[in-house]
Amino acid sequence: MTRADLVKQTGLARSTVAQRLDALxxxxxxxxAHASASTGxxxxxxxxxxxxxGVVLVADLxxxxxxLVVSDLAGTQLVEMTFDMDIAEGPEQVLSTVKQHFVALLxxxxxxPADVRGxxxxxxGPVAFSRGExxxxxIMPGWDSFSIPSWFAKDFDGPxxxxxxxxxxxxxEHWTHWREHEHLLYVKIGTxxxxxxVAGRRIHRGAQGAAGDIGHVRLAGHDDVICRCGNIGCLxxxxxxxxxxxxxxxxxxxxxxxxxxxxxxxAGEPQAIQAVRDAGRCLGEVLAGAVNFFNPGAxxxxxxxxxxxxxxxxxxxxxxxQRSLPLATGDLRIVPSRLGDRAGxxxxxxxxxxxxxxxxxxxxxxxxxxxx
Amino acid sequence: MTRADLVKQTGLARSTVAQRLDALxxxxxxxxAHASASTGxxxxxxxxxxxxxGVVLVADLxxxxxxLVVSDLAGTQLVEMTFDMDIAEGPEQVLSTVKQHFVALLxxxxxxPADVRGxxxxxxGPVAFSRGExxxxxIMPGWDSFSIPSWFAKDFDGPxxxxxxxxxxxxxEHWTHWREHEHLLYVKIGTxxxxxxVAGRRIHRGAQGAAGDIGHVRLAGHDDVICRCGNIGCLxxxxxxxxxxxxxxxxxxxxxxxxxxxxxxxAGEPQAIQAVRDAGRCLGEVLAGAVNFFNPGAxxxxxxxxxxxxxxxxxxxxxxxQRSLPLATGDLRIVPSRLGDRAGxxxxxxxxxxxxxxxxxxxxxxxxxxxx
Numbered sequence: 001m002t003r004a005d006l007v008k009q010t011g012l013a014r015s016t017v018a019q020r021l022d023a024l025x026x027x028x029x030x031x032x033a034h035a036s037a038s039t040g041x042x043x044x045x046x047x048x049x050x051x052x053x054g055v056v057l058v059a060d061l062x063x064x065x066x067x068l069v070v071s072d073l074a075g076t077q078l079v080e081m082t083f084d085m086d087i088a089e090g091p092e093q094v095l096s097t098v099k100q101h102f103v104a105l106l107x108x109x110x111x112x113p114a115d116v117r118g119x120x121x122x123x124x125g126p127v128a129f130s131r132g133e134x135x136x137x138x139i140m141p142g143w144d145s146f147s148i149p150s151w152f153a154k155d156f157d158g159p160x161x162x163x164x165x166x167x168x169x170x171x172x173e174h175w176t177h178w179r180e181h182e183h184l185l186y187v188k189i190g191t192x193x194x195x196x197x198v199a200g201r202r203i204h205r206g207a208q209g210a211a212g213d214i215g216h217v218r219l220a221g222h223d224d225v226i227c228r229c230g231n232i233g234c235l236x237x238x239x240x241x242x243x244x245x246x247x248x249x250x251x252x253x254x255x256x257x258x259x260x261x262x263x264x265x266x267a268g269e270p271q272a273i274q275a276v277r278d279a280g281r282c283l284g285e286v287l288a289g290a291v292n293f294f295n296p297g298a299x300x301x302x303x304x305x306x307x308x309x310x311x312x313x314x315x316x317x318x319x320x321x322q323r324s325l326p327l328a329t330g331d332l333r334i335v336p337s338r339l340g341d342r343a344g345x346x347x348x349x350x351x352x353x354x355x356x357x358x359x360x361x362x363x364x365x366x367x368x369x370x371x372x
Numbered sequence: 373m374t375r376a377d378l379v380k381q382t383g384l385a386r387s388t389v390a391q392r393l394d395a396l397x398x399x400x401x402x403x404x405a406h407a408s409a410s411t412g413x414x415x416x417x418x419x420x421x422x423x424x425x426g427v428v429l430v431a432d433l434x435x436x437x438x439x440l441v442v443s444d445l446a447g448t449q450l451v452e453m454t455f456d457m458d459i460a461e462g463p464e465q466v467l468s469t470v471k472q473h474f475v476a477l478l479x480x481x482x483x484x485p486a487d488v489r490g491x492x493x494x495x496x497g498p499v500a501f502s503r504g505e506x507x508x509x510x511i512m513p514g515w516d517s518f519s520i521p522s523w524f525a526k527d528f529d530g531p532x533x534x535x536x537x538x539x540x541x542x543x544x545e546h547w548t549h550w551r552e553h554e555h556l557l558y559v560k561i562g563t564x565x566x567x568x569x570v571a572g573r574r575i576h577r578g579a580q581g582a583a584g585d586i587g588h589v590r591l592a593g594h595d596d597v598i599c600r601c602g603n604i605g606c607l608x609x610x611x612x613x614x615x616x617x618x619x620x621x622x623x624x625x626x627x628x629x630x631x632x633x634x635x636x637x638x639a640g641e642p643q644a645i646q647a648v649r650d651a652g653r654c655l656g657e658v659l660a661g662a663v664n665f666f667n668p669g670a671x672x673x674x675x676x677x678x679x680x681x682x683x684x685x686x687x688x689x690x691x692x693x694q695r696s697l698p699l700a701t702g703d704l705r706i707v708p709s710r711l712g713d714r715a716g717x718x719x720x721x722x723x724x725x726x727x728x729x730x731x732x733x734x735x736x737x738x739x740x741x742x743x744x
Contacts, residue, residue, distance in 0.1 A: 012383055012388075016384075126699060182579065183576075183579050195665070200574065200576070202572065204571055204666070205667070206667020206668070207553065207668060207700075208667055208699050210667040214665055216695075216697060217660075220591070220592035220595070221595075231694075288589070289586075289589040289590070289665075293583065293585070294576070294578060294665070295577070295579050295582040327508060327580050327581075328578070331579065331580065
């Protein structure tokens with residue numbers, strides 16, 4: 001856009017537009033370029049967004065495996081790495097390692113910590129989003145109420161956003177492949193089962209950041225199964241990766257994790273196939289309730305067990321289309337994740353960029369620039 | 373605010389502010405008043421919102437009973453009436469009667485159809501909100517795909533918004549009593565069972581406008597009950613007013629409606645009390661899933677059966693607090709409706725006013741004014 005376009009479109013005074021653009025240029029968020037003029041006259045100056053004005057650091061922390069990314073302000077990934085680390089080692093240990101890796105990655109792309117405009121962290125547990133603190137996360141000992149933003153503030157400027165892993169995966173899938181849909185569910189079926197909710201194109205976190213915890217919804221007809229949460233018949237205790245591995249182990253197979261279950265399915269083992277298909281039906285039972293309640297446009301299934309997605313999806317679809325109302329399922333898409341393992345880092349990056357380039361955040365940059 | 377305040381706060385050019393205010397004054401949405409000056413000088417002119425610049429027509433149509441309201445642009449109710457009419461008489465018949473009543477109500481408050489700025493209609497069935505058309509509503513023969521906005525456009529200017537009754541009730545309760553909460557569920561338990569969802573302070577309607585249909589979620593342990601939808605074990609078929617009346621009728625009581633059930637509970641009939649408490653437990657089972665999935669800050673219970681709310685709520689609370697996760701229930705409020713029968717008209721009025729006074733709608737008024 002030219003300056004004249006901006007004055008016309010916003011209705012702002014010419015002096016206001018000039019003042020705001022100066023502040024944005026000082027922060028290098030905007031630069032001037034010359035459009036090619038078709039009339040042969042002097043080409044008009046246009047204002048461009050400078051996506052290289054800074055970088056965003058992204059950490060997707062899993063239970064045992066993590067992924068780090070450095071991206072520019074348009075979400076273009078500059079460098080990526082993965083490494084194994086047990087999140088149960090606690091926040092100081094884990095975040096120190098993450099920081100060391102971040103500094104090394106920045107150097108790889110010729111950047112310094114001063115270039116960092118924001119940081120995003122995904123964790124495998126519930127998070128108080130406004131504070132950036134895990135809340136009683138079952139598989140993250142030592143992390144309860146630990147302020148991740150405060151920890152990073154020692155070394156980096158800019159906001160630090162922390163969210164639950166399934167929320168970031170939902171955001172990544174939605175932003176990349178499903179933006180035409182307003183409402184989407186992302187279901188992760190791995191060791192446990194969780195769900196990220198996109199409502200009105202935004203992550204729905206709920207009143208306490210606990211939304212999407214479908215793993216402990218009670219299934220009909222499974223009152224004999226006791227869950228680690230203390231209730232009976234929970235979805236996760238019947239259909240989660242841990243439950244499936246235990247069931248196959250009891251049948252004599254060598255299975256201790258959700259990945260082992262997928263290996264058996266891929267090997268064509270009928271009892272493993274049947275177990276995963278039954279798990280799909282159980283998941284479908286709970287999702288049928290979620291479809292009636294929430295009426296999403298798409299359900300994306302990811303996580304380890306989803307690598308056996310043909311069997312799983314068959315079971316899920318069978319029950320949802322049987323149990324949910326025709327109005328809610330008429331145009332419903334039920335599909336496997338397309339981003340796979342990378343959904344988390346994509347979503348975390350988008351979350352941070354949308355935050356630092358939001359009108360409110362840019363207004364603050366402008367106000368500081370004008371005041372200075 | 374004064375004109376000087378507006379220029380300062382918006383950053384808009386003085387001429388732009390003047391032009392926009394002229395358009396708003398021409399539509400009588402804004403008028404000038406004189407603030408009392410503490411300094412003794414000439415009091416500055418302040419700009420005020422003119423809530424009497426027009427009226428809003430509200431129709432809350434029930435299966436057999438309807439309520440009409442005329443309010444000003446601040447939502448202040450000017451006049452109200454209720455009347456009995458079977459919605460199954462079809463849209464032409466029902467809306468003609470509604471229009472006659474509207475014209476009479478306008479005359480009562482010395483207004484004419486030309487004063488109408490917008491119309492809102494609540495109906496007991498699913499609605500395609502963007503088109504204002506009921507979609508395959510089970511108890512509204514003849515209404516499927518009928519354009520309610522087109523019908524009213526013959527006689528009135530301004531937008532016509534149509535929504536499902538539980539959505540409008542959820543909005544009314546939220547706006548009146550729960551605005552500090554971002555996420556709320558309103559559950560109506562009458563002949564059937566439905567749920568209105570407030571997510572991020574806005575109504576969540578879902579991809580097809582079918583969200584909140586919890587009446588057909590499958591309950592554990594009720595596979596012997598066949599629902600009118602063709603599935604088994606649906607919540608509504610076990611715990612709805614029709615089901616409770618049938619159960620009590622089988623036990624020899626004179627009960628054919630949800631109101632009869634409430635009468636028996638109020639008379640202290642133990643079997644009716646037990647039936648309603650059991651219904652509360654069944655509702656609690658489904659809502660426990662909704663609490664895990666959606667993590668609302670409050671659940672408001674309304675509808676006919678909720679008039680026996682002590683018994684019902686006891687059952688609902690018992691199961692939700694037993695089944696849902698502690699993080700999601702720690703601060704959860706589960707309460708009876710405070711607006712009762714009036715939740716619908718309050719919510720419909722707010723919906724229309726928020727629409728016609730939205731920045732986008734006001735911008736259109738201004739643009740037309742400037743263009744003219």
